[in-house]
Amino acid sequence: MEDEKKIPVSLDKSTFEQLFKTLFPSLAHFARKYVPDNDTAKEITHDVFLNLWEKRDNIDSSTSLKSYLFTSVYNRCMNYIRDRRKFNRDEHIFNILEQEEQSVQYDPLEEQELESRIIDSLNKLPPRCREIFTLNRFEGINYAEIAEKLDISVKTVETQMSKALRILREKLIDYL
Amino acid sequence: METNQNHIDLIVKYLSGDITHDEIIKLESWIGERTVNRNLFNEYKKVWENLGKVADIAGIDVQKEWKKLEGKMNFPGSIRISRHRPAVERNFTFWFTRIAAILIIGLFLSITVILINRNARYISCTTETTTMIAQLPDGSQVTLNTGSSLKYQKKFGKDQRMVELTGEAYFEVSPDQSRPFIVNTDKIKIQVLGTSFNVNAYKDNAVIEVVVNTGQVAVTKEGEITERIILKSGNRGIFNKSDQSLKLSIIENPNFLSWKTRQFMFEDRSLEEIILTINRIYNSNILITSDSLKDKRVTASFNNQSLEAILNVLAATLDLDIRENNGEIILLKKD
Numbered sequence: 001m002e003d004e005k006k007i008p009v010s011l012d013k014s015t016f017e018q019l020f021k022t023l024f025p026s027l028a029h030f031a032r033k034y035v036p037d038n039d040t041a042k043e044i045t046h047d048v049f050l051n052l053w054e055k056r057d058n059i060d061s062s063t064s065l066k067s068y069l070f071t072s073v074y075n076r077c078m079n080y081i082r083d084r085r086k087f088n089r090d091e092h093i094f095n096i097l098e099q100e101e102q103s104v105q106y107d108p109l110e111e112q113e114l115e116s117r118i119i120d121s122l123n124k125l126p127p128r129c130r131e132i133f134t135l136n137r138f139e140g141i142n143y144a145e146i147a148e149k150l151d152i153s154v155k156t157v158e159t160q161m162s163k164a165l166r167i168l169r170e171k172l173i174d175y176l
Numbered sequence: 177m178e179t180n181q182n183h184i185d186l187i188v189k190y191l192s193g194d195i196t197h198d199e200i201i202k203l204e205s206w207i208g209e210r211t212v213n214r215n216l217f218n219e220y221k222k223v224w225e226n227l228g229k230v231a232d233i234a235g236i237d238v239q240k241e242w243k244k245l246e247g248k249m250n251f252p253g254s255i256r257i258s259r260h261r262p263a264v265e266r267n268f269t270f271w272f273t274r275i276a277a278i279l280i281i282g283l284f285l286s287i288t289v290i291l292i293n294r295n296a297r298y299i300s301c302t303t304e305t306t307t308m309i310a311q312l313p314d315g316s317q318v319t320l321n322t323g324s325s326l327k328y329q330k331k332f333g334k335d336q337r338m339v340e341l342t343g344e345a346y347f348e349v350s351p352d353q354s355r356p357f358i359v360n361t362d363k364i365k366i367q368v369l370g371t372s373f374n375v376n377a378y379k380d381n382a383v384i385e386v387v388v389n390t391g392q393v394a395v396t397k398e399g400e401i402t403e404r405i406i407l408k409s410g411n412r413g414i415f416n417k418s419d420q421s422l423k424l425s426i427i428e429n430p431n432f433l434s435w436k437t438r439q440f441m442f443e444d445r446s447l448e449e450i451i452l453t454i455n456r457i458y459n460s461n462i463l464i465t466s467d468s469l470k471d472k473r474v475t476a477s478f479n480n481q482s483l484e485a486i487l488n489v490l491a492a493t494l495d496l497d498i499r500e501n502n503g504e505i506i507l508l509k510k511d
Contacts, residue, residue, distance in 0.1 A: 038233070046241075064403075115229055122234060
């Protein structure tokens, strides 16, 4: 009982669900740095969560679950790249792999810090507000088109857009 | 001109490119007016630009992704989990299918089965005005303080040892590496292997307090598993309900266990504080009427003495009169 490693972590479904919903976007985004498309990134992240769920009764609690997840995603991405390299000598992918192998200490959490924060802040916006903001900022749809698409007034889009950015500024400005 | 909603609207419109020529002129003149305006504009711009870093996944719908994963999660696991839920959470379909199935055999039988099923789920111990010792099937012992209750499943110990606590209790947990012992309160979860510790989780307290006497425990917030604090002997974990923070500190109150041991030590404490502690532990109703008396400092220790003996010591030290009136004990300055 001297060592905190010996205290097991228990993982029930609701905790797992919460963990998934909190970390999925950050992990998928993280994976996207190493794999060529969004779908692969999401698929790898799904696999990592599924694997965690299957071993839920036997979790090694010597590291935090969050860093365990990031490390697992990272490892799977590296496996993915290796597997593909056998068939496809893509220079770009090859370079990424070489770089990563050179780095002595790898801390995915530190690198992820700001981006996780951004994703987290986006996720915490009220749903309607987030939807409108995402359409504009990430899908490039203008106010009038959003208004038409969602059957709301342009004024409402404007209000929601400002609300979103105001909240995001509050949450993020200290870290930028 | 002050910063108002209008200007933020203009900034956001500018950033998203959805702005008219007239509006740009208006925005520019506002930015030029004061340095604070310019700074604010730059801050919004910075936020807007940094959001680009996550553009690839900003459109992810976590709810949809979760449903997808849930479909892949194997079924035996889900069933096992659902058994942990208390009966009240069973939904309509659950009961409907059960009742419908049993109706075929006979209505009378069905009622009996449901009642047995419902009664068998939990064992609970509740104490109102006295402390109480609960012996758990695994040999662990839980001392419940007044107004507290402990609930556990009938199958406690099969693979996990899990209890639910409201109020305050002192746990002496039998060591068992293979079956973690878990205490759930409404806000935090305490996980241990074998140790002794006190949990104060009265509903009307602003904080939940965990104090470790021997061994080591892990404390997590409800629904969290990545963020946890490890408490060792002499440590105190405080969960603050107002800001939801979970912090580690050291034991400040030497009397954290006195509700159980009836041993107290007061070092230069105000009479008011001492009486508060005594009232809590002896379930007594002692009042101090004068403010100057409340602030009197006392150093004293008591070892499982009767309430009367304690009051006599205090009265002799501070020169007090003790009066009893309708179950209330009133402390007064001697005339």
